[in-house]
Amino acid sequence: MxxxxxxxxxxxxxxxxxxxxxxxxxxxxxxxxxxxxxEVCRYLKEEPAIAFDYLNSICVVDYCETxxxxxxxxxxxxxxxxxxxxxxxxHKTTGVIKVMLPRWKDDVEGNIPELPSVASxxxxxxxxxxxxxxxxxxxxxxxHNLRRxxxxxxxxxxxxxxxxxxxxxxHGIRGR
Amino acid sequence: xxxxxxxxxxxxxxxxxxMLVNMxxxxxxxxxxxxxxxxTDGEVVSEAVPHIGYLHRCAEKIGENLTPRQxxxxxxxxxxxxGMNMNLxxxxxxxxxxxxxxxxxxRHTRVMIAELNxxxxxxxxxGTYGLDLGTFSPFLYAFRERxxxxxxxxxxxxxxxxxxxxxxxxxxADLPSDWIDKCSQFLDQFEPQIPDYHTLLTTNxxxxxxxxxxxxMSADMAIAYGCSGPVLRGSGVDHDLRRDxxxxxxxxxxxxxxxxxxEKSGSYPKDQVYPTVPDEAVLGDCWHRFYVRMLExxxxxxxxxxxxxxxxxxxxxxxxxIKLATKLPQGEAYLETECPRGQMGFYVVSDGGDxxxxxxxxxxxxxxxxxxxxxxxxxxxxxxxxxxxGSLDIVMGEIxx
Numbered sequence: 048m049x050x051x052x053x054x055x056x057x058x059x060x061x062x063x064x065x066x067x068x069x070x071x072x073x074x075x076x077x078x079x080x081x082x083x084x085x086e087v088c089r090y091l092k093e094e095p096a097i098a099f100d101y102l103n104s105i106c107v108v109d110y111c112e113t114x115x116x117x118x119x120x121x122x123x124x125x126x127x128x129x130x131x132x133x134x135x136x137x138h139k140t141t142g143v144i145k146v147m148l149p150r151w152k153d154d155v156e157g158n159i160p161e162l163p164s165v166a167s168x169x170x171x172x173x174x175x176x177x178x179x180x181x182x183x184x185x186x187x188x189x190x191h192n193l194r195r196x197x198x199x200x201x202x203x204x205x206x207x208x209x210x211x212x213x214x215x216x217x218h219g220i221r222g223r
Numbered sequence: 224x225x226x227x228x229x230x231x232x233x234x235x236x237x238x239x240x241x242m243l244v245n246m247x248x249x250x251x252x253x254x255x256x257x258x259x260x261x262x263t264d265g266e267v268v269s270e271a272v273p274h275i276g277y278l279h280r281c282a283e284k285i286g287e288n289l290t291p292r293q294x295x296x297x298x299x300x301x302x303x304x305x306g307m308n309m310n311l312x313x314x315x316x317x318x319x320x321x322x323x324x325x326x327x328x329x330r331h332t333r334v335m336i337a338e339l340n341x342x343x344x345x346x347x348x349x350g351t352y353g354l355d356l357g358t359f360s361p362f363l364y365a366f367r368e369r370x371x372x373x374x375x376x377x378x379x380x381x382x383x384x385x386x387x388x389x390x391x392x393x394x395x396a397d398l399p400s401d402w403i404d405k406c407s408q409f410l411d412q413f414e415p416q417i418p419d420y421h422t423l424l425t426t427n428x429x430x431x432x433x434x435x436x437x438x439x440m441s442a443d444m445a446i447a448y449g450c451s452g453p454v455l456r457g458s459g460v461d462h463d464l465r466r467d468x469x470x471x472x473x474x475x476x477x478x479x480x481x482x483x484x485x486e487k488s489g490s491y492p493k494d495q496v497y498p499t500v501p502d503e504a505v506l507g508d509c510w511h512r513f514y515v516r517m518l519e520x521x522x523x524x525x526x527x528x529x530x531x532x533x534x535x536x537x538x539x540x541x542x543x544x545i546k547l548a549t550k551l552p553q554g555e556a557y558l559e560t561e562c563p564r565g566q567m568g569f570y571v572v573s574d575g576g577d578x579x580x581x582x583x584x585x586x587x588x589x590x591x592x593x594x595x596x597x598x599x600x601x602x603x604x605x606x607x608x609x610x611x612x613g614s615l616d617i618v619m620g621e622i623x624x
């Protein structure tokens with residue numbers, strides 16, 4: 048589904064908002080800038096020839112290395128990747144949309160990065176975004192009910208971050 | 224009678240104060256721990272909010288610290304009623320990343336095992352659904368047959384619930400020599416019993432009253448909420464990954480003949496031996512979701528029978544499981560398979576040079592299927608909630624991360 052002509056068409060339509068693509072990977076992906084995410088997603092869903100009407104999953108991959116030796120060797124800068132797996136029931140096709148985010152907003156540790164919510168496009172994004180917020184720490188702006196979904200409401204930190212540390216104690220329960 | 228009518232009538236009749244009611248976390252229809260917070264007005268539910276996260280076994284975090292083969296036993300514990308299907312999903316995703324080809328025999332073994340497990344899982348779904356609605360015998364009948372399937376699965380891998388049999392690169396061992404004959408005997412014995420289930424549930428007047436016209440989910444709603452499996456097909460969406468999925472998965476079913484169970488133009492196709500849709504049933508209600516599962520069992524039996532023939536003729540061996548610490552190439556692969564409860568997706572990300580993935584993600588079908596509860600229950604009666612939640616056939620282990 049995602050090939051060179053497809054990317055070319057998207058770039059003509061959205062310009063800078065399509066910030067890149069990878070066609071060599073097993074599942075080729077489109078990279079979208081955070082500002083253009085909602086617009087591009089709406090187009091991908093509503094354009095009849097593409098019709099990505101089904102959101103499979105939202106997943107956050109944390110590129111961060113806590114071991115300084117390995118971090119020096121890593122080929123990437125620390126960042127977060129938010130990955131949207133979408134598919135079309137009508138055309139039986141699948142696609143991958145990616146957004147790159149800094150690990151912390153304005154480089155202030157503890158200040159989680161922001162991304163516009165796509166829950167208005169795919170209803171199911173509601174829960175998937177809550178999960179991504181809860182476990183990986185991405186603030187979905189415009190989400191109507193962005194609360195923790197798996198962890199308790201008063202839990203500190205986002206467990207799927209690579210530098211997350213299990214608390215020593217939670218309400219009198221030993222953690223580590 | 225639809226949900227909307229219930230609430231209108233009752234609103235005119237009795238008007239009481241609003242009340243918050245906690246349902247669960249030990250409600251029998253959820254095989255575990257789900258809490259529903261209901262806002263009720265008399266018998267009518269105006270809001271039902273599911274609260275999840277009572278298990279939280281950190282499956283994804285563990286996946287980031289183990290090699291793909293070491294992670295296989297953890298996938299069993301996700302959907303513990305269909306462990307084989309979970310193994311299969313994870314194995315295929317890893318194989319997709321490694322670009323690993325399999326011998327012919329493995330393919331047929333996997334089809335047989337996965338479909339057997341699908342029957343076992345649907346039997347639990349069906350039996351416990353009867354239990355939710357207050358009938359006990361179908362549960363016993365379903366479990367009696369399930370035990371026989373578990374015996375067969377125990378024979379191939381030694382475990383009855385957490386199998387870890389299908390593994391990246393193949394299966395852990397070949398099928399025992401006369402396993403196929405025993406399996407065939409089981410199918411011959413099991414198939415004539417299916418009409419009993421239809422007598423006990425599908426055509427039972429009380430069952431029809433309790434399930435038809437309740438929790439109606441339109442096709443658009445099912446797609447918008449990301450529902451999958453029997454829940455999606457019960458709403459009339461013709462989508463099954465065994466036919467429409469990725470080549471790596473659909474090629475497993477190449478040469479097999481089966482039907483995707485979905486209602487077409489007013490009735491279920493071909494299976495006219497089984498009961499017809501009752502007049503009260505509306506497409507997308509609890510009855511339809513239940514019925515899709517019942518008919519899928521028949522299709523699974525067909526698939527296993529074909530698998531036996533193919534397996535006997537197939538050449539090659541049972542595959543070589545990848546090494547415990549096989550290096551993963553740089554890249555990422557996402558693959559979804561059709562599990563009994565819906566589309567189960569696994570996502571493996573590797574940054575190269577290491578045998579431990581950077582990210583191991585499980586996208587579960589129950590997670591999306593459960594999110595729709597809030598909308599389905601709105602305007603229904605308290606007594607309808609077990610019927611609605613049960614019809615989604617939720618396993619909490621899968622929702623957990």
